[in-house]
Amino acid sequence: MEKVHAIMRMNFRNMIVALMLSGMPIVMGISSEPAPPPPPRFGEITATLAELQTLADAMTVVYLDTGYYVSIENLNDLLSNNTVYDFDNINNGGGTWVIDPATALFKPQMANLTVPPHLWQGPYVTYQDSRISLTGSGYDRGTLLDFWGTPYYLFSPAGLVRTDQHVITLELYDDYFDSYAIVSLGPDGVMSSDDLIYTFGEPPTRLVLTSLSVQSAYRGDTVRLRGYNFGAGGSGNSRLLLGAMTINAISSWSDRQIEFTVPSGAASGNVSVEKGQEVSNGLPLTILEHPSAAAHWLLYE
Ligand SMILES: [Ca+2]
Ligand SMILES: [Ca+2]
Ligand SMILES: [Ca+2]
Secondary structure (H helix, E strand, O other): OOHHHHHHHHHHEEEEEEHHHHOOOOOOOOOOOOOOOOOOOOOHHHHHHHHHHHHHHHHHHHHHHHEOOOOHHHOOOOOOOOOOOHHHHHHOOOEOEEEEEOOEEEEEOEOOOOOOOOOOOOOOOOHHHHHHOOOOOOOOOOOEOOOOOOOOEEEOEEEEEEEOOOEOOOOOOOOOOOEEEEEEOOOOOOOOOOOOOEOOOOOOOOOEEEEEEEEEEEEEEEEEEEEEEEOOOOOOEEEEEEEEEOOOEEEEOOOEEEEEEEEOOOOOOEEEEEEEEEEEOEEEEEEEEOHHHHHHOOOOO
């Protein structure tokens, strides 16, 4: 009787845990709590770590052969168009979207990997049919799924490599990695402490912007810009721009990060950096207007 009383005092989640620990079967209808993932089967973690390394090694050989990085989906592609699936021909679509290691970003146009000096010599790996996602599972069509049904994700030093849209995005780990990384989200299928990560390669050698701390800001706000090769301290021939306007209110400037204040005359535009003759990519920053009502309200404070 004492024990029953103790269980009744627990909240619903703790009660489920208590029942699981006691080995009682749980029969539930509609629950507000998602079911916890089953524990990984024996060997799955070890096999995943081995696959991460295999994919990373294949990517490195692609880089040595072609000078570029490609999507995980590409790694098993053939030069031939005699493939079961269209996406397994490296030249499907008339070329291949590739990552330029100098910038860690996609080249603006598809590369031709059917001729030297960028000749494709794959397949660099083989994928079991049952492990390939025909829909892409929200990533690239034909990509390899991990043992828990989630795609292995490729990150460049600039962010998540999405070859389906040929853009680098700030999803999941955004620009957290200073090198390339292949990531399995682990048994729970979401970003968490059980993720398995293998890093490889080098940071970009060119001046590249990867992220702004905010996408929109008011004039006077402090914004943090992340990227590569800004030059420590910002030398005399470096400058930060918003559209065509030079931003002078800079509170810190390091090789990887610049912190600045949005100027009073700022208008929405692309943030960019110039270093000597080198010009970076641009990241959009929207300048917000204080609603006029807000100014009115201040009178009543
Ligand atoms: Ca392909
Ligand atoms: Ca493929
Ligand atoms: Ca996870």
